[in-house]
Amino acid sequence: MTENSLENLLKPSTLAAIKDLEILAKTVISGYFTGLHRSTYKGSGIEFVQYRNYTQGDDFKYIDWKTTGKSDKFYIKVFEEETNMDCQLILDFSGSMNYDNPNSNEKFAAVSKIKYTQMAAACLAYLAFKQGDRLGVTIFSDKIEAYATPSKRKEHLNQIFALLENTKAHGSGINENITRFIGENLNNRGVVFFISDCLSGEDRIVNLLSSLKFKNYDCVLIHLLHYDEVHFPFQNSHMFIDNETNSSISTNPETIKEEYQKEVTQFVDNLKNECLAKEIEYLQVTTNNVLEKILLQFLSSSRKAFR
């Protein structure tokens, strides 16, 4: 299979056709990471994994002198690392995430934000499971829809997949109760992936992530926007209705496109700068971006967390 065809296969629009999130996650992970990464971190844990040659900079205390004596070469004992780190996925399932444009002719705008969130969360969960991290999930709309305490069991992973599949997006979005709940329940150190469109309560989200930083969490805000929300590809007269407040605006999209895009860019920049100021990693993705972008972010963040 060529790289191009693989890339095509792993496009969100293609992946959306895979109903089972576990299969989807496996497909993505195997597609991107086979042969590139080892699935677990090796280090100075309890459970022995393998020997390897000594290289400059290795701690002397890990040299296995017995083997070294037998072979006249320095060997290091490698153990599976026991991290005791949490990987927390906080997912926004508010009504705005439901957005999908059935009239769109754009080839990139094939999946809704909620579908993309489900796919991304599934992949992250699977990757975390493969890494041996404890995985916790919080799904909220205008209330906490689901919460799964961190665990590294396989059954837990399956439960999380089921949660992702069965929870519907609705409601107005993050509020004080939700931030309080998350603040109270996330106490271990680890990495937090917060997936949201941030269209309501973005300050609250940033503050929440900022507070989690103080609890030794590495926070990643994945700002997910739909292709239409960024590129505004509408033509002819439209009546835009807010699906959270039901307010509407009738206009000719072509005349306001430029102004709209300016506003969106400014919003994204502001959010990014705010995250940067509070040391929150910010990743802006649109529904036409391949999932690789998020997974790479996962790897980079979790490595940082384990260092």
Next chain:
Amino acid sequence: MSLIFSNPFFLYLLPVATLPIILHLISRGKPIKLFFPSIRFIKLGKVPSHEKRTLTDLLLLFLRILLLLALVLFFAEPKIKNDAQQLERSKCVIIIDTSISAYHQNYFATISEKLKTEVNQLNNQSDFYIINSAHKIINTLKTKNKSDIFNFISKLTPSHISPNHRQALQEASTFIGQSKGTLIMASLFDTSGFEQLNNINLKIGTEVKYVNADISRSNINILGAQFTKNDSDINTVRLTAKLLNEGLTDFKGDLKLSFSGKTESKPIQLMPNQTGTIVFNVDIPPNSNIALSIENDGFTPDNVYYCKSPQTPVVDFLLIKPSKPQNSEAIFIEETLRISNINMTQINFQAVNHDQFNASLPKPPHYIMLSACADLLTSEQLITIRDWHKLGTHLIITPSEEYRKCFSVLSNSGIITQTAISKFNKGISSGPVFFNNINETSPYTNIFTKNGVNDFISIPIHQYIRLFHLKNTEILLTTENDDPILLLNRLGSGTSFVFTISLDPTWSDLPLTSIFLPLIRQLINISFQNNAQKSQEYVLPGIYVKTTPNDSIYFLNNEQKNIPEKELGKLIELESPGIYQLSSQTYIVNNSRKHSKPDILSAFEFKNAILTQNNKNTLDEGSNPENDSLKNYLLYLILLLIFLEIFFHSENKNRKREVLA
């Protein structure tokens, strides 16, 4: 007061005004409803209000509809018709023609009945004025009672004098005055003697009506007859007649051809002012008296055209040969040309003995071949040939044994410029000379280059005549001694080809070779092309035609006319009947009006004048100040709407631009 339209058919275009609405509906439709989470970014921008834009769009739509409506109305030319004017039109004048023509057969009874019907339709409130008019006003009656009119009509008696209704028309004009009345003119024809209507001053809008006997007013004018060759029999001709319907109605009838006790007729059908051509496929002997006739209606006399067929048939190629039968050369040429003519050239060929030739042909032939008989012709015959030659007849000349005399008479009469010096006679024992040079630039001799050089090189020439010739002679063929065999002279429009060899086989083998006939045909064909018959057109006198620089000389009935150089390229009037031969066209001017009575042609002109007058009335009515201002208002409205349309359109665009800025 009511609104009428001069061009009401434009009102059919009114639905076009709905076009902007249709386009608007198609292009806009309903806005697409979409649940959109990022609506906050739209709110933040300066969104042009949909309602506001809809208002502007609706205004533009309204303007466009108005513009289209105004355009349609402008072209439909609305006019305000004042009903008060209708009421005013209460004066009615009836002029009854009681001149002699009106009592022809029982037509006056018909006219009376029709007049009564017409009077019955008139407004009862009218003031009637009846004028009995013939050469002058004979009797009058002013009344408000229609029955008085009927009594008046029943008592009318004919006058025996030609009509002249000027006085009656002036009286009518005075009576009607400025009140826009009705004028009814009753006569056999709607034109009889009412020509003066153009000269009286009627109030614009006066209604003019004609009451007449509905007799046929068709009149066929036989413009002329043209005789054409009869392909099956050159001794007879066929006739083509040219006709024009100068009447006012369609004509359907027969054209009769009578000659030598025979009658032939052909049906014709012509619309007014239409020209037609009738070809009679009958063989007409030469010099026959011919009559072409058309039966017109009972009132108009038959139209008859007399002419005579040509004395002899039209001849294209005339072979003049010696009358002595022993001249084998001439017999050979005659037979050869006859065969050649049937198979190839399709020209009228005629052969005459030299002593039978005279100037009696109606038209000079295109070609004359003088076959070894020039020395036998009289000076009169030579002069005829020279005159024809000068006008365009081409000659092929072959000398006889009496070659000196041949060249002498032709030279003296001015037909050729060569004289014979001696006969070259090499003798059979010492061998012949051969053709050597061809004038390859001449179209007459390119036949040799086509057929191959060997064909003529091998032709032996035993005898030929050495000539003294002038420089303007063109040499087409020479022997290997550089002596001319075939020369070309020009005189006037004519060309002559002179052989220096007799076509007798003792002189050369040329007549027996395969070259001879193609050569003769080549000479004939090219001269025919140069002298192609010019097209002819039958016209009425008084037309103007444009001359070209080639028309410095033209012929009227074969008489030469000169056009001054400064007049070239201008129009000349073909005023008198005759045949005008211009460089590119021949006009046959024929005026056969003398054949028909009454003078229908002028009646036709009069009818046109009446129509023009009526049109003028309509136009004048349209040009009354109220109607003019209505038209102007429409025009101003259109301009205003166009301005507003441009203004709002650009305003709309600017607003959008501002929003984006």
